[in-house]
Amino acid sequence: MAxxxxxxxxxxxxxxxxxxxxxxxxxxxxxxxxxxLQGLMLSVSTAIVAWSSHQHHLYYSAALTxxxxxxxxxxxxxxxxxxxxxxxxxxxxxxxxxxxLVGLALVVFAFNLALPISQLAGTITRSTLGIxxxxxxxxxxxxITRRQxxxxxxxxxxxxxxxxxxxxxxxxxxxxxxELGIALDVLVGxxxxxxxxxxxxxxxxxxxxxxxxxxxxN
Amino acid sequence: xxxxxxxxxxxxxxxxLAVFGGHRxxxxxxxxMSLGTFVASAWLTARIIANGPITAYNEQFFIDPFNVxxxxxxxxxxxxxxxxxSPYMHNEAAHGKLSAGRLRLYHSMYQLFTxxxxxxxxxxxxxxxxxxxxxxxxxxxxxxxxxxxxxxxxAAWKYxxxxxxxxxxxLFGTILLYFAAEKVLGAGGTALLWTHLNVVKAQLEPTVLSxxxxxxxVGYGTKVGxxxxxxxxxxxxxxGPTPISAVLSGLLLNVALYAVVRSKVLVDGALGTHFxxxxxxxxxxxxxxxxxxxxxxxxxxxxxxxxxxxxxxGIITFAFGxxxxxxxFAALLHxxxxxxxKSAIFFAVGHAAxxxxxxxxxxxxxxxxxxxTIGWGLALGSLxxxxxxxxxxxxxxxxxxxxxMHEHAWATPFILVALGVAFxxxxxxxQTMVFGETELPRLPHPPALVPVFVHLALVLMLGLYIPPYxxxxxxxxxxxxx
Numbered sequence: 001m002a003x004x005x006x007x008x009x010x011x012x013x014x015x016x017x018x019x020x021x022x023x024x025x026x027x028x029x030x031x032x033x034x035x036x037l038q039g040l041m042l043s044v045s046t047a048i049v050a051w052s053s054h055q056h057h058l059y060y061s062a063a064l065t066x067x068x069x070x071x072x073x074x075x076x077x078x079x080x081x082x083x084x085x086x087x088x089x090x091x092x093x094x095x096x097x098x099x100x101l102v103g104l105a106l107v108v109f110a111f112n113l114a115l116p117i118s119q120l121a122g123t124i125t126r127s128t129l130g131i132x133x134x135x136x137x138x139x140x141x142x143x144i145t146r147r148q149x150x151x152x153x154x155x156x157x158x159x160x161x162x163x164x165x166x167x168x169x170x171x172x173x174x175x176x177x178x179e180l181g182i183a184l185d186v187l188v189g190x191x192x193x194x195x196x197x198x199x200x201x202x203x204x205x206x207x208x209x210x211x212x213x214x215x216x217x218n
Numbered sequence: 219x220x221x222x223x224x225x226x227x228x229x230x231x232x233x234x235l236a237v238f239g240g241h242r243x244x245x246x247x248x249x250x251m252s253l254g255t256f257v258a259s260a261w262l263t264a265r266i267i268a269n270g271p272i273t274a275y276n277e278q279f280f281i282d283p284f285n286v287x288x289x290x291x292x293x294x295x296x297x298x299x300x301x302x303x304s305p306y307m308h309n310e311a312a313h314g315k316l317s318a319g320r321l322r323l324y325h326s327m328y329q330l331f332t333x334x335x336x337x338x339x340x341x342x343x344x345x346x347x348x349x350x351x352x353x354x355x356x357x358x359x360x361x362x363x364x365x366x367x368x369x370x371x372x373a374a375w376k377y378x379x380x381x382x383x384x385x386x387x388x389l390f391g392t393i394l395l396y397f398a399a400e401k402v403l404g405a406g407g408t409a410l411l412w413t414h415l416n417v418v419k420a421q422l423e424p425t426v427l428s429x430x431x432x433x434x435x436v437g438y439g440t441k442v443g444x445x446x447x448x449x450x451x452x453x454x455x456x457x458g459p460t461p462i463s464a465v466l467s468g469l470l471l472n473v474a475l476y477a478v479v480r481s482k483v484l485v486d487g488a489l490g491t492h493f494x495x496x497x498x499x500x501x502x503x504x505x506x507x508x509x510x511x512x513x514x515x516x517x518x519x520x521x522x523x524x525x526x527x528x529x530x531x532g533i534i535t536f537a538f539g540x541x542x543x544x545x546x547f548a549a550l551l552h553x554x555x556x557x558x559x560k561s562a563i564f565f566a567v568g569h570a571a572x573x574x575x576x577x578x579x580x581x582x583x584x585x586x587x588x589x590x591t592i593g594w595g596l597a598l599g600s601l602x603x604x605x606x607x608x609x610x611x612x613x614x615x616x617x618x619x620x621x622x623m624h625e626h627a628w629a630t631p632f633i634l635v636a637l638g639v640a641f642x643x644x645x646x647x648x649q650t651m652v653f654g655e656t657e658l659p660r661l662p663h664p665p666a667l668v669p670v671f672v673h674l675a676l677v678l679m680l681g682l683y684i685p686p687y688x689x690x691x692x693x694x695x696x697x698x699x700x
Contacts, residue, residue: 055405116425117394120401136390140383149375156382163389170397172405178345182389185352189382192356196363196375203368212372215453 004052008169011045012128015165016107019138022158023103024096028086028150032077035154035161039069042161046168055172064183065164073157073190077150080194084201086150093145103138110134117170132166149200149207153193160186220265221279223258224289224336227251228296231329239322245304248325252293252300255332259293262286267687273342273413280342280413284550284695287688288476289339291554295468295561296332298669302565303328303461305666309572310459320364324459331357331465335473344410347477348385348392351441354470355381362458373453380450381440388437388477394430395484398423412480419487427488434481435497441474443528444535445505455524456577460568463520467527468561472553475531479538483699486541498539503632505532510636514643518577519567522647523560526603529640530556533633537618538699540625546696548617551684555610555677559602562673565666566595570651573661579647584656592661593652595670600648602677604641610680 018038025031043065050058094102114130136159143155164182167174174182197207204211231251238244263286266272271282281289307324310316316324334357338350355378363374392410399409402418409415415422436447443451455463478498485494509528516522534556537549569592574582586593602609615637622630680688 113429117397117429120423120426133390136386143379143383152379156379156386159383159386163386163393166390167393167396170393171400174345174393174396175343175410178343178349178410181346181349182352185349185356188353188356192359192378195360196371196378199363199366199371200375203366203371209375211368212375215369215372215376215457 002052004048007048008045008052008128011041011048012131012165012169015041015045015161016131016135016138019135019158019162020100020103022154023099023138023142023145026096028081028148029078031151031154032074032081035077035158036070036074038158038161039065039074042165043070045165046173049168049172053172057176058168058173060176061164061168061173061179064179068183068187069157069161072187076190076194077154080197081150084197084207086207093147099141099145103141106137106141107134110137128169129166132162132169134162135165136162138162147209149197149209152209153190156193157186157190220258220262221274221281221340224255224262224293224340225333227254227258228329228333228336231255232326232333235325235329236322239325240318244321244325245300245307248328249297249300249304251329252297252332255336256293256297259289259336263290267691277342277408277411277413278346279340280411281340282695282698283691284479284698285339285476287550287554287691287695288472289336291557292332292335292339292469292473295557296465298672299461299464299468299561299565300328302464302568302666302669305663306459306461306568306572309663315365323360324364327357327361328461328465331361335469338473339476342411342413344392344395344412344415344480347480348389351388351438351474351477352382352385354473355385355441358454358458358462358466358470361462362454364459364462365457367457370457373450373457377450377454380447384437384440384447386437387433387440391430391433391435391437391481394426394433395481398426398430398488412484415484416487419484420490422484422488424489427485428493431481431485431494431497435478435494435501438474438477438481439501442471442478442531442535443505444501444531445508445528448505448509448528451528452521452524455527456518456520460520460564460571463524464561464564464568467524467564468557471527471531472557475534475538475553478535479699482538486700492541495539495541498535499626499629500539502532502534502536502539503629505529506536507532507632507636510640510643513640516643516647517579519571519579519582519647519651520564520577522579522644523563523567523603526640526644527556527560529636530560530603533615533618536629536633537621540618540621541700542621542625543693543696544617545621545625546699547692548614548621550692550695551610551680552614552618555614555680556603558673558677559599559609559611562670562677563596563599563603565670565673566592566599569661569665569667570596574658579651582651583654583658585652587656588658588660589665591667592665595667595674596648597652598674599670600644602674604644605637608678608681609674610677613681 046062110133111130139159334354403409440447482494
């Protein structure tokens with residue numbers, strides 16, 4: 001096994017580990033830092049794939065990830081929570097140990113789902129497709145189990161990380177024009193999320209989603 | 219050239235209205251921009267009819283009979299909705315419901331929303347299709363919460379999160395598609411181009427494609443409003459301003475379904491089985507039946523017609539799932555009919571709600587006495603959407619049901635029962651709103667009902683007579699979809 005492949009596997013494992021850490025993290029501030037760290041892992045592993053496979057456009061993706069997901073979005077989120085004065089811990093719907101157990105099951109499921117595809121992958125990073133799918137599902141789980149708007153959004157962004165990792169690990173990245181479009185969407189989406197936080201807080205005096213469960217079929 | 223205009227005019231309109239959108243004449247500027255887009259799309263259509271499918275700009279854009287009819291439909295409904303929106307928004311502003319800043323946001327986003335839908339329709343790149351669909355969510359989410367009421371914020375948040383998660387699944391599907399395509403077409407720009415994929419679809423890896431289709435269907439299906447992923451749809455339709463309900467229902471759902479059908483063509487070619495069709499039939503039937511039974515429980519008029527949209531999207535999805543030239547023809551026809559009829563209904567509903575000051579159906583009474591045109595608009599629109607002959611919806615539903623009887627007899631009772639339940643629910647509710655007694659005064663301003671009757675006249679015409687070029691067009695598209 002080549003050295004670069006081992007490195008990529010290492011970063012893939014770290015990515016998954018951070019996804020679990022985010023699942024168990026109660027504090028919003030640490031959650032944002034973990035998200036930035038996950039972005040960094042993603043950026044580094046993309047750069048390694050670019051280096052070992054000589055796919056030069058992946059360097060741009062790595063740089064884009066670094067700028068958007070490690071610098072811009074965490075900075076934006078930090079500013080937001082300072083402005084919104086959010087200091088409390090995150091409430092979860094299911095307690096954390098059970099969430100972790102569900103997370104484990106999801107990882108097994110993701111690996112099984114990705115198995116037939118991984119065998120087809122000719123890229124050096126093929127064993128990581130399962131990890132990518134697992135981190136997408138874990139972020140999804142995080143979105144479901146959190147009651148506040150900010151952690152839900154971080155879950156959403158972490159899901160985007162997992163998808164991006166799937167793109168690099170299975171295919172050496174999408175065409176650049178598509179990647180730019182995706183990055184633009186994520187950025188615009190985050191701005192809108194930010195504006196939303198203010199609207200929600202101004203209307204409900206809190207960012208707790210349980211205030212927003214009135215629209216139901218009766 | 220036409221493509222530049224079709225995409226450039228709404229983009230320019232979005233930028234202009236971002237600056238001038240709060241002015242008194244902004245609604246009219248919105249109409250002018252939409253008119254420009256419609257003229258450009260009519261021009262493009264004329265060229266496609268004359269010369270057949272084209273690709274443009276390094277094959278980044280691809281226009282064939284399937285999407286050109288949707289481009290025209292989108293531009294047309296965007297124009298009539300802008301016409302309806304102009305007096306509607308003047309009235310909302312006059313009642314102090316919306317400030318100049320909100321109006322600016324509304325008009326700018328209206329144009330950008332048109333832009334994203336047209337981009338999704340014209341692009342040849344499955345990745346850009348995804349980007350445009352996500353952008354369509356982003357442009358409309360602020361419009362759903364335009365009134366900033368608690369309920370509208372909740373609806374917008376739900377819309378944002380659900381469609382965001384859904385669309386993320388579609389991105390995973392797109393990645394898988396690229397993964398399969400790259401093996402055949404090589405890495406780089408062409409592996410996501412639909413025209414290239416369509417040529418080599420038989421060589422694409424079947425296991426990967428079937429998994430990709432599941433993700434794409436779940437992702438774009440969330441935006442189509444297919445059950446059980448339809449939760450955002452009634453809320454977003456009910457809480458947003460009425461012109462937005464009209465374009466969401468009449469256009470966005472169509473565009474999302476377009477994305478699903480484009481993927482289906484590739485998957486069918488790769489698998490050679492009826493896997494994709496079966497999935498579509500299942501989801502379609504479920505949506506149809508579920509929505510029909512929810513209809514009778516609705517109290518809010520816009521929620522009622524939102525559920526009716528889910529019902530009709532279910533029928534169309536089911537028809538695409540059955541496949542074959544007749545069912546696909548009927549599905550395309552039904553897409554057109556639904557889009558025209560449903561937006562017409564929402565225009566009438568918008569005025570009815572403005573007049574009564576509420577969206578609750580129990581407080582809307584006797585429309586035909588005080589404002590006969592609104593009453594007739596709502597009554598005729600409802601009859602049309604319920605599939606009464608001679609309106610066009612009858613023709614498409616009839617074709618779908620007869621095909622189902624021939625090929626999938628087990629499904630026919632479900633469809634008939636669902637349509638019957640929907641008929642009873644909508645008819646009884648609309649009847650009391652249109653007739654019935656009322657003390658409410660007339661609507662103080664003249665309603666903008668020309669779009670309603672133009673749409674209904676078109677639906678009526680298409681029910682009686684489909685012009686040969688249009689039929690030919692549907693047939694070509696149906697042959698391509700298979």
